[in-house]
Amino acid sequence: MKTSIKLITMLLFCNIFFFAKAAETPRPEYPRPQFERTDWVNLNGEWSYTFDFSQSGLERSLFKSEGFDDNIIVPFCPESKLSGVGYKDFINNIWYHRKIEIPQTWDGKNIRLNFGAVYYTAEVYIDGKFVLRHFGGSTSFSADITKFVKSGQTHNLVVYAKSDLRSATQAAGKQSLRVNSYGCNYTRTTGIWQTVWMEPVAVTGLKSTQVITDIDQSQVVIHPAFYRESGNTLKVSILDNGKVVGKSNVKATNNSIVIIPIKKAKLWSPANPFLYDVVYEIINKEGKVVDKVNSYLGMRKVHTEGNKIYLNNKPFYQRLVLDQGFYPDGIWTAPTDADLKKDIELSMAAGFNGARLHQKVFEERFYYYADKLGYITWGEAASWGMDCNAVETARNFLGEWEDIIVRDRNHPSILIWTPLNEAWWPDQVQYPRFAADLYEISKNLDPTRPVNTSSGGVHILTDIYSVHDYEQNGERLKKNLYNDKGEYKQTTPNGNTNRGKSMNIGFNGLAQVNQFDFYRYPGDIPYLIDEFGGIKWTIEQQKNPGDSWGYGNAPKTKEEFYSRLEGQVDAIISLKDQVWGYCYTQLTDVEQEQNGIYFYDRSSKFDMKRINAIFSKTPTSDK
Structure with missing residues (x-):
């Protein structure tokens, strides 16, 4: 009898626990x-x-x-x-x-x-x-x-x-x-x-802010917008660990600009991802706070000079990983908030200093953890699947890209905007117009960041020339990127590669004026390989290895994997005067694509100390 009562009690407890968890x-x-x-x-x-x-x-x-x-x-x-x-x-x-x-x-x-x-x-x-x-x-x-x-x-x-x-x-x-x-x-x-x-x-509440951190003048410039203008006052306070280090009061109107000097500013960087707290308060004529918003900012600057990307006025070499943000149980949605942070920590444990967030707009809380942990990101749109020659497509995408930038432009971790991926559409009128519009919109909405208009695709207007190459042999990869004649790999409108020599390009069976010069690498902007590797690994934990997908033939042993990976990374780093950064494909397996550093469930495939030693390598010029 006692055993039965005990069993019933345990069952009731389990049911209560189950429903409590389900109700969360x-x-x-x-x-x-x-x-x-x-x-x-x-x-x-x-x-x-x-x-x-x-x-x-x-x-x-x-x-x-x-x-x-x-x-x-x-x-x-x-x-x-x-x-x-x-x-x-x-x-x-x-x-x-x-x-x-x-x-x-x-x-x-x-x-x-x-x-x-x-x-x-x-x-x-x-x-x-x-x-x-x-x-x-x-x-x-x-x-x-x-x-x-x-x-x-x-x-x-x-x-x-x-x-x-x-x-x-x-x-x-x-x-x-x-x-x-x-x-x-x-x-x-x-x-x-x-x-x-x-x-x-509040009816007169704060709608949005655009925050520009000007490290050269040691100041923060804020453009506020309000749901309705009034005679209220906007009070902005910037805090360092609870201590106010800058403040300003302005009229709560859409014409107002807030400029706050920051003495001895602590700069945000991967080595020291310091964040200032920011408090916005709207105060009415009676002195009552009618709206309050808590925020933060990171004092940092990104720009390009010649063929290099600079962070806080110093050359910064990016060792990125391709992160597609898929989850086995949630697809595009992380199961928990902790899973967002975990992906960044896994990437950093592998030796990367950032990620190209690929073909998905990540949620804001991912950027929050990137900001806190000092993790570089590239903001990208989910551009695949579109006919970029169609007017309706352009109408849909231009509006969405504008919203993406406005939502995320205050995050210090975002260094580059990348609206398109591998855009090769063979049209010499509509596609160039579309790509140029994307570039101009990006720069108008956010002049503080470089734009990589079409990652690995046809470059019209761009601040960065990026290419993709999945050659598995390190020495051949090196020659593909930059050969003995001093020629760079370049992408043509039909998706083929060219060394920069003149080409007669025809579209839709019609003779066209040769416009390839328009797409050439100009030589005075950063050149990056922002997709490479993708080494397939299917020996362990694979139910149907024949159905898996990746680049090249899968290595037969882990030693062969390490050797191939290191050969590719060494080849790219050796071109430090020509190629200023890389992005490895990819962080995790995703469904049948099994070429991640980690398995889809985020468990380890490899000896992460060896992986970290490879991806932590940095060109000697990166001081």
């Missing part, structure tokens, strides 16, 4: 650490949903729904295991629903409904009323829902997400355009895939 909010942390308000409500967790394969949901008035039949865990996409759904075929339409309750204490403030990201087009409804439509699967957006809700009441929130991945008009990144994953294309992400949250904001 996934990804509970505030998603925007560089622009943080303390009063907010996380809307992650269980929502109801329904697929809409016939695209008849609007006719059936699903926007008026008070709940669907099936449940999904937000912010995980329906393709993922963590969502509780795991449907991996194409999803062209999906509807979400959940109840939202507006706290009584939010009365008198504007209510902002925020989305980290929804792939691809999102429509938002409250109690059947249309609120907002957003285009772009990788960017954050916000809706003012004040007129649709009432404090102390509960409302029906419906989100309709649409995706036409194979239309070639939207940025897909590494999402597979086939039913199944293949090669270097993987499981898709549809619908809500980042945190959803609400927060109250």
